[in-house]
Amino acid sequence: MASALSLAPRALYEEVAELLRQRIFRRELEPGSWIDELKLAEQYGISRTPLREALKVLAAEGLVTMKVRRGAYVTEVSEADLRDVYHLLSLLESDAAGVAAGRITEDQVRELQDLHQQMEAAAGDTERFLALNERFHMRVLEIAGNRWRNQMVTDLRKVMKLHRRNSLLKSGRVQESIREHRAIMRALAKGDAGAAAQKMQLHFRHGLEAAG
CATH class of the missing domain: 1.20.120.530 (GntR ligand-binding domain-like)
Structure with missing residues (x-):
């Protein structure tokens, strides 16, 4: 299990964004699937704040879709x-x-x-x-x-x-x-x-x- 210390030296949210980006590309996180923020925060040994910042980065790239009151989902490409x-x-x-x-x-x-x-x-x-x-x-x-x-x-x-x-x-x-x-x-x-x-x-x- 990764720890927060292993994510240095880049800004924590940037490193988390790269980890999630690669999981999306490898289909470990499937298109259309809900992203469990609590579970991921526990896996990486971090708070939800850098995780949410990472999700904003991925949303700006089009890899993640943010839905009001429903959370983040891996983008489905039509x-x-x-x-x-x-x-x-x-x-x-x-x-x-x-x-x-x-x-x-x-x-x-x-x-x-x-x-x-x-x-x-x-x-x-x-x-x-x-x-x-x-x-x-x-x-x-x-x-x-x-x-x-x-x-x-x-x-x-x-x-x-x-x-x-x-x-x-x-x-x-x-x-x-x-x-x-x-x-x-x-x-x-x-x-x-x-x-x-x-x-x-x-x-x-x-x-x-x-x-x-």
Whole structure:
């Protein structure tokens, strides 16, 4: 059982928010489930004050929904929510891919190729595949260099994670995703901004189809 002392050195509520965030992503706290504040406070050896502050952080990220006189619930992502999130990610990340293609260096190409190879090797390990996939996408964003876009994508990806695992479990989706990343990688390596943006858009379109 975790103790309050083990949650230092970050502000206590921030550390609690990260613990809960990871439990939500791992489905230990299922979408739509009620969050038992008293039970969690006892588990972490803390008062309910930092726990409630942590829940406010997660609510701002869209991972938790606060209901009047009913408490906090893990957010359930509707089909409309999912379409909206994928639409925005497609716009933001395809734009980033186009920008990145115009400025990417040989060292950065090799870095992305290495990440892609690790992702292919992790095709049978969903958790590792997801982690490497996100690293690949976020590295493209970093290369494109717009911190405001990066922040928006980071927040949207947190909501996407509420549903993402289910889409990857669909037959053939992992291998299809790998092929799409391979095409994005080729366009980036060639410095083809138009192709990089188009391949990224296609990637998100197929991701939404698999998630639906």
